[in-house]
Amino acid sequence: MKKISALLLGVSVCLAACGGETEDVQSLDEGAASIDEENRTLTIALGTDVVSFDIHDHNNTSTEAVHDNMFNYLFKRDSQNEIQPELVDTYEHIDDVTVEMTLKEGVTFHNGDPLTSEDVKFTLERVANDDTLQEYPNYRQIKEVDIVDDLTFRVITHEEEPSLFHRLSRLGSSILPKTYIEEEGWDHFLANPIGTGPYQFEEWVRDSQVVMTPYTEYFEGEVDEWDEVIFRVIPENSTRVSELLTGGVDIAVNVPPADWDRVNGNAGTSMASETSNRTMMLILRATEGFPTADVRVRQALNLAINNEAITENALRGGGVPTRTRVAPGNFGAEESLYDSYDYDVEQAQALMDEAGYPDGFEMTLHSPRGRYLQDAEIAELVGGMLKAINVEVTVEFMEWSNFVEMRQAGTNKDAYLIGLGNSMFDGAYAVDWYRGDRFVGETDYQNEEIDALLDASAINMDDAERAEQIQEIQRIANEEQPHIMLHQETVNYGVNDRVNFSPAMDEMIYVPSISKN
Amino acid sequence: MGLFLLKRLAQIIPVLLIISFIVFALVFIAGNPVALMLPDDASQEDIAQLTASLGLDKPFIVQYGHYLLNLVQGDFGESFRYSTSALPLVLERLPATLELAIAAMIIAVTVAIPLGIWSATQQNTPLDLLASGGAVLGKAMPNFWLGIMLILLFSVTLGWLPVSGRGTFAHLLLPAITLATGIAAEITRLLRSNMIEILNQDYIRTAKSKGIRNLFVVYKHAFRNSLIPLITITALQTSTVVGGTLITETVFSWPGLGQLLIQAVNTRDMAIVQACVFVIAILVILMNLLADILYRLLDPRIKYD
Numbered sequence A: 001m002k003k004i005s006a007l008l009l010g011v012s013v014c015l016a017a018c019g020g021e022t023e024d025v026q027s028l029d030e031g032a033a034s035i036d037e038e039n040r041t042l043t044i045a046l047g048t049d050v051v052s053f054d055i056h057d058h059n060n061t062s063t064e065a066v067h068d069n070m071f072n073y074l075f076k077r078d079s080q081n082e083i084q085p086e087l088v089d090t091y092e093h094i095d096d097v098t099v100e101m102t103l104k105e106g107v108t109f110h111n112g113d114p115l116t117s118e119d120v121k122f123t124l125e126r127v128a129n130d131d132t133l134q135e136y137p138n139y140r141q142i143k144e145v146d147i148v149d150d151l152t153f154r155v156i157t158h159e160e161e162p163s164l165f166h167r168l169s170r171l172g173s174s175i176l177p178k179t180y181i182e183e184e185g186w187d188h189f190l191a192n193p194i195g196t197g198p199y200q201f202e203e204w205v206r207d208s209q210v211v212m213t214p215y216t217e218y219f220e221g222e223v224d225e226w227d228e229v230i231f232r233v234i235p236e237n238s239t240r241v242s243e244l245l246t247g248g249v250d251i252a253v254n255v256p257p258a259d260w261d262r263v264n265g266n267a268g269t270s271m272a273s274e275t276s277n278r279t280m281m282l283i284l285r286a287t288e289g290f291p292t293a294d295v296r297v298r299q300a301l302n303l304a305i306n307n308e309a310i311t312e313n314a315l316r317g318g319g320v321p322t323r324t325r326v327a328p329g330n331f332g333a334e335e336s337l338y339d340s341y342d343y344d345v346e347q348a349q350a351l352m353d354e355a356g357y358p359d360g361f362e363m364t365l366h367s368p369r370g371r372y373l374q375d376a377e378i379a380e381l382v383g384g385m386l387k388a389i390n391v392e393v394t395v396e397f398m399e400w401s402n403f404v405e406m407r408q409a410g411t412n413k414d415a416y417l418i419g420l421g422n423s424m425f426d427g428a429y430a431v432d433w434y435r436g437d438r439f440v441g442e443t444d445y446q447n448e449e450i451d452a453l454l455d456a457s458a459i460n461m462d463d464a465e466r467a468e469q470i471q472e473i474q475r476i477a478n479e480e481q482p483h484i485m486l487h488q489e490t491v492n493y494g495v496n497d498r499v500n501f502s503p504a505m506d507e508m509i510y511v512p513s514i515s516k517n
Numbered sequence B: 001m002g003l004f005l006l007k008r009l010a011q012i013i014p015v016l017l018i019i020s021f022i023v024f025a026l027v028f029i030a031g032n033p034v035a036l037m038l039p040d041d042a043s044q045e046d047i048a049q050l051t052a053s054l055g056l057d058k059p060f061i062v063q064y065g066h067y068l069l070n071l072v073q074g075d076f077g078e079s080f081r082y083s084t085s086a087l088p089l090v091l092e093r094l095p096a097t098l099e100l101a102i103a104a105m106i107i108a109v110t111v112a113i114p115l116g117i118w119s120a121t122q123q124n125t126p127l128d129l130l131a132s133g134g135a136v137l138g139k140a141m142p143n144f145w146l147g148i149m150l151i152l153l154f155s156v157t158l159g160w161l162p163v164s165g166r167g168t169f170a171h172l173l174l175p176a177i178t179l180a181t182g183i184a185a186e187i188t189r190l191l192r193s194n195m196i197e198i199l200n201q202d203y204i205r206t207a208k209s210k211g212i213r214n215l216f217v218v219y220k221h222a223f224r225n226s227l228i229p230l231i232t233i234t235a236l237q238t239s240t241v242v243g244g245t246l247i248t249e250t251v252f253s254w255p256g257l258g259q260l261l262i263q264a265v266n267t268r269d270m271a272i273v274q275a276c277v278f279v280i281a282i283l284v285i286l287m288n289l290l291a292d293i294l295y296r297l298l299d300p301r302i303k304y305d
Helices: A002-027 A061-067 A117-129 A178-184 A186-191 A237-245 A257-265 A295-304 A307-313 A345-355 A375-389 A400-409 A427-434 A448-458 A463-480 B002-030 B044-053 B060-072 B086-121 B126-140 B143-157 B169-199 B202-209 B214-251 B257-266 B270-298
Strands: A041-046 A075-077 A083-085 A088-095 A098-103 A142-147 A152-157 A199-205 A209-214 A228-233 A269-284 A362-368 A392-398 A415-420 A483-496
Touching: A041 A061, A041 A237, A083 A088, A117 A142, A117 A152, A117 A178, A178 A186, A237 A257, A237 A483, A237 B143, A257 A269, A257 A483, A269 A295, A269 A375, A295 A345, A295 A375, A295 A483, A307 A375, A307 A483, A345 A375, A362 A375, A362 A400, A375 A392, A375 A415, A392 A400, A400 A415, A427 A448, A427 A463, A448 A463, B002 B060, B002 B270, B086 B126, B086 B169, B086 B214, B086 B257, B086 B270, B126 B169, B143 B169, B143 B214, B169 B214, B202 B214, B214 B257, B214 B270, B257 B270
Parallel strands: A041 A228, A362 A392, A362 A415
Antiparallel strands: A075 A083, A088 A098, A098 A152, A142 A152, A199 A209, A209 A228, A269 A415, A269 A483
């Protein structure tokens, strides 16, 4: 029995010791306290953690939404989605492949080092040359950066690159501190990142939080509305909403439609929404042997789907019906195709008769579940609507990584549901999805006219002409329906009343634009 | 004892080898993570290029051999998502998970022991039925649902405790209770049935007939004799607690191993998945070993061969 007592004593000492240690750990990140009027801490709840501070090696909008406060780009889209110089003061096209730019004076990194042409060269040439980086495909068009003097440099592309400024105003283009990284090493930078932005890095506890404080020497003047900004990671939707309702966070991203009434009905919180740059669509198989290979069938499917019924029912008003993926705000948008849809069951049936399917057919619709706003509900609704023209839809729900694999392996059947964004805000990247040789074995849609327009627009440095080419592609696609457009998604935030926050189309959470009410 | 320990430790090596194979094979079957890493509109050429540069185009046996070789040197590979070594990332999370697991075990044991004894001595009374019914319910409730219900009640409605995160003692309470519920239920049920069995034995009846006080009989004789299975089951439950943290951590956004593993699975971050499973496997093996040792120490009838 003595043995047992000794053992129990040992165990309890052990547990007590662990308990003590626990308290030490806890004191590290105390302060996720309640919100009051005087509180100068802004807390934002994200659904996923920041992936990395390697700005070239991720492809994650919510990570960029955090980085946006720490780094600057050479150019930046304004609230009208027009591209404006940010770090750049003046710029000039030397020839079709060369742009000379001069940096603003007095810009410094968070360690006090001034921003120079060397930093720009270091940053852009890294991502343009290292093919293991995830952002490499978006920057390999850049050949080199030539330094003229401390603040002046030339960006040279391999060939004509009409989207250059789009590239320089998006994720992957944050300017990195060359000297700091070379002296301290890349790992040190990743653990203690510095940029030129309005907020500086304080702490990152993985899957827990990122903390930032204002940078007093910010080149556009210190932003001091908040003493501290905390981005908290709360993956579970209901937990994130509960944090918002109890005042644990000021802003919660991605509030699902089922919770909108709760957030609006709660004293002190409300919903804020904005259209995103993501469009939901059905991608059809034009491969020989599938009913959807017939253009009349594709048109009939499109006519049988009531886009507005989807946005009203599945999205409770959150979403804009559309006939194109290129929404206003993107370069080359064909605005007549936006905020409208075609719905005519009779005409759809007539087209089905004409195509030789008066009694319809059976088809499979692949759909991810939980990837996009109400994706599963949308797929079910589409299936229900197509019954009106006797098309029996089997919806096959897939886990996201299997879904990606299905597409890659070309094992997609008649249709799949997908939501596609456009980080470039350039319509060229959306319409490139109609390029014939790009989806051989996957969708097999071919249109020579579109291919010719794509080739011409890719190297066209005349903005007006290029926009017209991109618009023409959208008009052709709207006739041919290789992809059936459904609607543009909204991004939906729950916001505490003490905070004044307007969501942005690009889903950035730019703290200098968030003020106290 | 020394020989026994040595033997048990030697057994760990083939077990780990088998685990490494299974985990690697499963992740391999799950497929190529490259398409998930690149943007929606990446071309086939971009995908092929990145696949090759990560060495993912090599045959299974080559990749596995490479993996084992690194493993022996303590290198679990690099996380695709975080582009840093996997093992330190996983070990960094271990304290948070252990903190939660230990708190849950303390709560579970503190609740279950008195409840189990009480239930056994009041056998078949309405109170016993209530306690054992509660235990069945506690065992049946999914952690996920229980966690959300606790948040709704104690945080949203009553406003007593924080919803999520890790910080103060208050942050620990709800996730620990969520995790403890199933474990407490299990221990209560086992303790109750053990005690009932012992209470019905001849020596207890003898003791009672000699006029020894009931309370003394229960604690001095019956409880002490049910300690051995109790400690074993507690040690074994500790390993299931580590598994339970997977879900609980996600609900309460507790930055531990479980949350890391779930996110890694979603993004097919192979190295992290493998390192997480390994660390969890080692924890479970160690807890089983501890249970065995305790069992042998407590019951002198068991030989150490």
